[in-house]
Amino acid sequence: MERQGEKHRELLREERQDDLPTDYEYRFITQVDEREKLQTLPRVFKLNLVPTTLEGVAQSRGKHKIFGDHIVYHRLTRAPLYTLTADYYIMSPKAPRRGAHRHVTSRLFYIVRGKGYEKQDGRTFQFKEGDVFVVPPFTVHQHFADPELGCEAFVPKTSTTHFLGLYWREQHEFGENPIFPPGTEPIKDQQGQLIGYRIKKGLHGAKKDIEVYLGVDPKWDEIIKLKREAARWDDEPKTTYDHYLQLSAVENQEWTSQSHVIKGDKVLWENTRQGKIKYLVGPHNPAGKWTHDLFIQEIPPSSRSGKHFHLSEELILILEGRGYDIQEGVRYDWERGDLVCVPVGTVHQHFNADLVKPAKFISAQPRHWADMGYGGFVQLEDAPEYEG
Ligand SMILES: [Fe+2]
Ligand SMILES: [Fe+2]
Numbered sequence: 001m002e003r004q005g006e007k008h009r010e011l012l013r014e015e016r017q018d019d020l021p022t023d024y025e026y027r028f029i030t031q032v033d034e035r036e037k038l039q040t041l042p043r044v045f046k047l048n049l050v051p052t053t054l055e056g057v058a059q060s061r062g063k064h065k066i067f068g069d070h071i072v073y074h075r076l077t078r079a080p081l082y083t084l085t086a087d088y089y090i091m092s093p094k095a096p097r098r099g100a101h102r103h104v105t106s107r108l109f110y111i112v113r114g115k116g117y118e119k120q121d122g123r124t125f126q127f128k129e130g131d132v133f134v135v136p137p138f139t140v141h142q143h144f145a146d147p148e149l150g151c152e153a154f155v156p157k158t159s160t161t162h163f164l165g166l167y168w169r170e171q172h173e174f175g176e177n178p179i180f181p182p183g184t185e186p187i188k189d190q191q192g193q194l195i196g197y198r199i200k201k202g203l204h205g206a207k208k209d210i211e212v213y214l215g216v217d218p219k220w221d222e223i224i225k226l227k228r229e230a231a232r233w234d235d236e237p238k239t240t241y242d243h244y245l246q247l248s249a250v251e252n253q254e255w256t257s258q259s260h261v262i263k264g265d266k267v268l269w270e271n272t273r274q275g276k277i278k279y280l281v282g283p284h285n286p287a288g289k290w291t292h293d294l295f296i297q298e299i300p301p302s303s304r305s306g307k308h309f310h311l312s313e314e315l316i317l318i319l320e321g322r323g324y325d326i327q328e329g330v331r332y333d334w335e336r337g338d339l340v341c342v343p344v345g346t347v348h349q350h351f352n353a354d355l356v357k358p359a360k361f362i363s364a365q366p367r368h369w370a371d372m373g374y375g376g377f378v379q380l381e382d383a384p385e386y387e388g
Contacts, residue, residue, distance in 0.1 A: 130264030
């Protein structure tokens with residue numbers, strides 16, 4: 001993590017230099033450099049347990065980890081990806097209460113196991129295995145696992161928002177009995193009440209102490225309230241500027257009318273050229289607008305998906321079974337619990353290696369690519385079960 005942070009800052013420093021190459025050849029050199037780097041990175045990841053954070057502790061007793069973390073942050077560093085990364089939350093039965101916070105970015109949580117509920121801006125939403133819950137932008141949220149069953153969730157993320165400078169987040173509440181990681185310390189008021197924490201100079205290269213206080217940031221709080229109050233606007237905009245004012249109202253409508261839980265068992269399977277697919281979040285559903293599409297695919301025993309190409313990258317969590325991908329002619333084996341990366345612009349196909357059991361996975365694909373005009377699939381071969 002420390003090394004990644006250093007690398008990131010090194011890149012930032014480099015980008016501040018005045019003598020950046022501006023010649024036309026530089027883009028070809030970069031293109032080749034990045035492609036070569038991409039080829040050296042693994043495409044299949046195992047669940048990676050990481051230490052607890054102030055947000056919460058996964059288990060009820062002992063020194064346990066907060067969540068398994070598939071994070072592949074920072075473009076072309078741990079994974080052959082530019083925009084996608086993922087968390088894997090494990091909230092065990094009777095685990096301490098998790099913290100609450102708010103950030104710009106929206107999130108989609110796919111419930112792999114168990115059940116629980118979610119508090120968002122004071123409202124409560126129940127979810128269970130196979131559901132997706134949605135955290136719309138700027139929403140205060142807190143996750144609760146069922147005390148008996150616990151809960152596990154796959155949380156693919158689109159780090160594009162970080163490239164856009166949208167890091168902003170507020171901490172409203174720490175997890176129950178927070179453990180302060182090395183390099184941090186609690187801040188208490190005169191009554192001994194915990195009001196925040198200090199990230200000490202030197203941690204991940206911080207140049208000074210950074211104090212994080214619990215509660216709302218007044219500027220953002222006001223802006224978010226005003227945005228949420230933007231009235232519905234059905235008329236034609238009179239001016240170009242009105243178009244953008246209207247957009248604020250339209251976004252507000254999308255935030256507030258959005259279903260916060262997509263019930264997996266209510267979504268129908270479709271027989272597609274790529275195979276048997278259930279789009280939990282897709283073009284029909286605005287939840288993906290801020291992040292990505294999410295679909296489940298099932299491949300029958302010893303069968304395969306269609307073969308296709310898309311410009312956008314893709315991140316896949318294997319839910320059941322074992323098999324392999326063929327990506328650009330190279331085989332990559334996977335099994336239940338693995339995270340499989342499909343890099344940008346890759347011809348690929350998924351194969352079930354089991355003769356008896358089906359293989360099942362959930363896939364995330366960023367929506368931004370299609371919004372920019374780089375969407376769509378090129379179908380090179382249909383799934384064997386496709387009947388047209
Ligand atoms: Fe969050
Ligand atoms: Fe794909």
